Amino acid sequence: METFFYVVPGLMIALALSALIGMLRRARHISGAWNSxxxxxxxxxxxxxxxxxxxxxxxxxxxxxxxxxxxxxxxxxxxxxxxxxxxxxxxxxxxxxxxxxxxxxxxxxxxPRPGRLIAEQGCMLVFFGVFIAFCLVFMFTVHAGFGVLDDVVP
Missing domain, CATH: 2.40.50 (OB fold (Dihydrolipoamide Acetyltransferase, E2P))
Incomplete structure (x- = not known):
């Protein structure tokens, strides 16, 4: 049961990181095309x-x-x-x-709208950063909670 609370947030973090990488890659391609x-x-x-x-x-x-x-x-x-x-x-x-x-x-x-591209990237970085941080806090909280339960339940 405890593993479930690590696997699901871990998968959510992996999906968020892959979406973030894809978004940054596409933004780099657009910026490169504009600057070429x-x-x-x-x-x-x-x-x-x-x-x-x-x-x-x-x-x-x-x-x-x-x-x-x-x-x-x-x-x-x-x-x-x-x-x-x-x-x-x-x-x-x-x-x-x-x-x-x-x-x-x-x-x-x-x-070409480099200012808008930078603003969009910044907003998405903040969103994904908060999302990943939430998943990590959840995992640490669950881990601490299971440790407390282990001490209480014989």
Whole structure:
């Protein structure tokens, strides 16, 4: 029984760390694309939405996806998908994308807003930090509680 109170928070911490790493990695890719200076005109090939959540009494979240295609300076055709892009871009629109020469498939059609990116990263770091700290405090509290119970219960 005591193991359950270590395994579940441990898994929650592992999930939080993997989400944090993924978020930081994507932010680094976007920042790199903004700072590379390489731009191209891309055509929006498709837009679609995905939903998550149960509906009914629980909330439903909708995510907008765009599929873009552009040609790099070297003549390579690149197609990529981006989530949470501008809602005003529709299929057939031409947009400016920014990319790095090493990984053009990590391009972004989002306009450069480094201040907003830093603020979002800071908020997410605080959120995940508090979440992980809560899990650790819970684990230590449970550990101390089981130690007290061991002394009380023969």
């Amino acid at each position: 200076g390489l731009t191209a005109e891309a055509r929006c090939l498709n837009t679609y939405t995905t939903t998550s959540g149960g509906g009914g009494d629980s909330s439903v979240s909708t995510t907008l996806h765009h599929v873009y295609e552009f040609t790099t300076r070297e003549g390579r055709a690149v197609r990529f998908e981006e989530r949470n892009g501008p809602r005003t871009v529709v299929t057939g629109d031409i947009v400016t994308v920014r990319y790095t020469a090493e990984h053009p498939e990590r391009a972004t059609a989002k306009a």
